[in-house]
Every structure is written in structure tokens, then in C-alpha cells.
Amino acid sequence: MEKITEKSEERAIEHLETLHEAQEEKKITHITVVRDLTYAPKQYFLPGKAKDIIRATLRERLSGIIYDGEAASGWVRDIVDTIKNRLKEMEYERYKIVVQATIGEKRGQGFNMACRCFWDPNTDDYAEETFTNEDIFGVAVAFAVYQY
Secondary structure, eight states: OOOOOHHHHHHHHHHHHHHHHHHHTTSOSOOOOOOOOOOOOSSOOOHHHHHHHHHHHHHHHHTTOOOOHHHHHHHHHHHHHHHHHHHHTTOOTTEEEEEEEEEEEOSSOOOOOOOOOOOOTTTOEEEEEEEEOSSEEEEEEEEEEEOO
């Protein structure tokens, strides 16, 4: 894939101008524009760093807490907003960051979480982390989807 540079952008503009001039002079009747520019992120999403942010946030917010069903919705919103804001501080240009979290009381039960996404495996990625103590568990996932 060719990265966008000033030179490749200038080449594409010159090519389109030449085609436009030829069409105006009736030398050609049909123009087919072939996109030779590819759009790649300047900085790819780094799942390892995102996982560190998620782990730190879960520990900060959930350590020493005893589960309270009424307060849990506020806690989970705070966790999601904190993770999202910390990831945005990393300035991933043109990435849509989606964060999902779950908090629950530990009572010996199992917990499964799954998701499905349609994305570009070359640019999009995710990071996840879990937290548990004697009374509570938390799971958070951050998805980074590149917007072309």
C-alpha cells in the first residue's frame, strides 16, 4: 500500500487535471478514475498500551469496593468514560473508540462475554482486561475502529 505523501497527492491531482482537460477538448468520451491513494493510519492503535490503561482504571475504581447494585451503574459509567478519555489522550487520529464494561457481584457463578464485529483486520483492534476481588468482578473492552 502506498502511503499518502505530498508527491503522490500532487500526481493524482495532475492526473485528474489532464483527464479533465482531455474531456473538455472532446479527445476522450469516458473517464475512469482509478484511486491509487491508500489511507493508512499515521499511528496504529496499540492494544498493549490500551490494556494497561484498562487495567489501571479497573484497579483504581474497583479496589476495596463491596458490590452495591444501585451504585454499580454509576461506577460502570465512570469506568467507561475514564477509559475512553484516557485512550483519546493518546491521540489516535481517525479512530472511533468504543468502550464497553460490566460489573457484577461474585457469588460463585460463571460469566461469559462475547462480541462480534465487522472490521478491517489491518487497522482495527481491541484490548480487554478483567478485575476481580473477593466481592466484585469487572470486565472492560475497548474497540478501536479506523474511519477511512
